Amino acid sequence: MRRPELGGPATVDEVTLPYFHDDYDPPVPSGRPCGRLRHLRQDGRERRGRAGLYSSDALLPDVFAGPYVEYQPDLAFVVDTGRRVAGYVISVADSQAFADWYDAHWLPGFRERYPLTEATSQKEREAIGFGLDPHEAIVPEVDRFPAHLHIDLLPELQGQGYGRRLIRELLAALHGRGVPGVFLRMSPANTGAMAFYRRLGFEELPSSRSDAPALAIATNADV
Ligand SMILES: CC(C)(COP(=O)(O)OP(=O)(O)OC[C@H]1O[C@@H](n2cnc3c(N)ncnc32)[C@H](O)[C@@H]1OP(=O)(O)O)[C@@H](O)C(=O)NCCC(=O)NCCS
Numbered sequence: 001m002r003r004p005e006l007g008g009p010a011t012v013d014e015v016t017l018p019y020f021h022d023d024y025d026p027p028v029p030s031g032r033p034c035g036r037l038r039h040l041r042q043d044g045r046e047r048r049g050r051a052g053l054y055s056s057d058a059l060l061p062d063v064f065a066g067p068y069v070e071y072q073p074d075l076a077f078v079v080d081t082g083r084r085v086a087g088y089v090i091s092v093a094d095s096q097a098f099a100d101w102y103d104a105h106w107l108p109g110f111r112e113r114y115p116l117t118e119a120t121s122q123k124e125r126e127a128i129g130f131g132l133d134p135h136e137a138i139v140p141e142v143d144r145f146p147a148h149l150h151i152d153l154l155p156e157l158q159g160q161g162y163g164r165r166l167i168r169e170l171l172a173a174l175h176g177r178g179v180p181g182v183f184l185r186m187s188p189a190n191t192g193a194m195a196f197y198r199r200l201g202f203e204e205l206p207s208s209r210s211d212a213p214a215l216a217i218a219t220n221a222d223v
Helices: 012-020 059-064 066-071 095-113 122-132 162-176 191-200
Strands: 005-007 076-080 085-092 147-153 181-185 214-218
Touching (some): 005 162, 059 122, 066 085, 066 095, 076 162, 085 162, 162 181, 162 191
Antiparallel strands (some): 085 147, 181 214
16 A cells, blocks of 8 residues: 555545544543544445434534535645545634634534434534534634644554644645634543644643633744
8 A cells, every 4th residue: 555645625525534434433531432433424324423422423524524625625635545535634714704604604504404402412512512603613812823723633644743744734835825823622631632732833822721722833833
């Protein structure tokens, strides 16, 4: 098999694909799965989400991946192993403009697909909540860091420098458009990801909270 290669721009199917693999089950320190998803769409069958946490495996991709690639496919970079896409970084250059677009174009369909009243668990209510209000996730420091990102690699690609390369690629693309910085929000349980971001030079924002970490980096940073 050839060495995995970076590519982009990506399609929605490519970036949502890693969510749908059986082996995508990154552990978190508590020993519980971190809520990323198992496969679903390859054979067109709906499956219940991980451990019954979500009614549909499409929910998290519909919140954290699909709208990004629909809105800004030129800021989605994938790692292609030659067999499949096994990782991505996705971003939007202007988080406020993205949230406005989301309200007008993504939210109506999302509301229909995921009625909050039919959520089957607290986890699912939380995930739908994120999908209902993209403005809520925008940090107060957004003027300095207008972009935001999500990054995910299947276990087979982790720990080999692909995360760093994807971030490097993204920062260069954002910098090339004159975007000064990029932020992200993350789960406080994901200590591995926190170590990764800190290692690359991301810093916690003044608005960051221990139960809701928010990190950011300038796009001219050398990662
Ligand atoms: C977090 C993630 C993106 C990191 O990408 P990666 O390719 O595994 O990381 P890299 O190999 O590029 O590592 C870059 C640096 O970070 C460090 N690092 C990465 N993961 C680390 C960890 N879990 N603990 C400590 N350091 C870590 C590496 O040691 C490396 O430092 P070095 O260059 O000095 O050796 C990837 O592991 C992943 O997708 N994890 C599962 C999904 C996830 O948690 N996404 C983030 C959600 S907020």
